Amino acid sequence: MDTDTAEGPELVLQGKFADVVTRAACSQDSPPAKDEGVIRIPVRMVAQIRRACDAAEAAGPQL
Numbered sequence: 585m586d587t588d589t590a591e592g593p594e595l596v597l598q599g600k601f602a603d604v605v606t607r608a609a610c611s612q613d614s615p616p617a618k619d620e621g622v623i624r625i626p627v628r629m630v631a632q633i634r635r636a637c638d639a640a641e642a643a644g645p646q647l
Contacts, residue, residue, distance in 0.1 A: 599623035
């Protein structure tokens with residue numbers, strides 16, 4: 585969690601860069617902005633990400 589951004593708190597994720605085919609497919613549905621990328625996150629990380637999102641949501645304006 586990065587609480588020191590101009591836009592407000594952001595959840596920071598780390599993952600492997602997606603391959604060219606995956607990036608192209610994602611870009612058709614939702615073209616990334618110049619400062620965005622497409623990453624892959626292993627399914628084993630879903631529970632941990634869910635907990636992080638729940639904690640961020642619970643903290644809400646406190647962040």
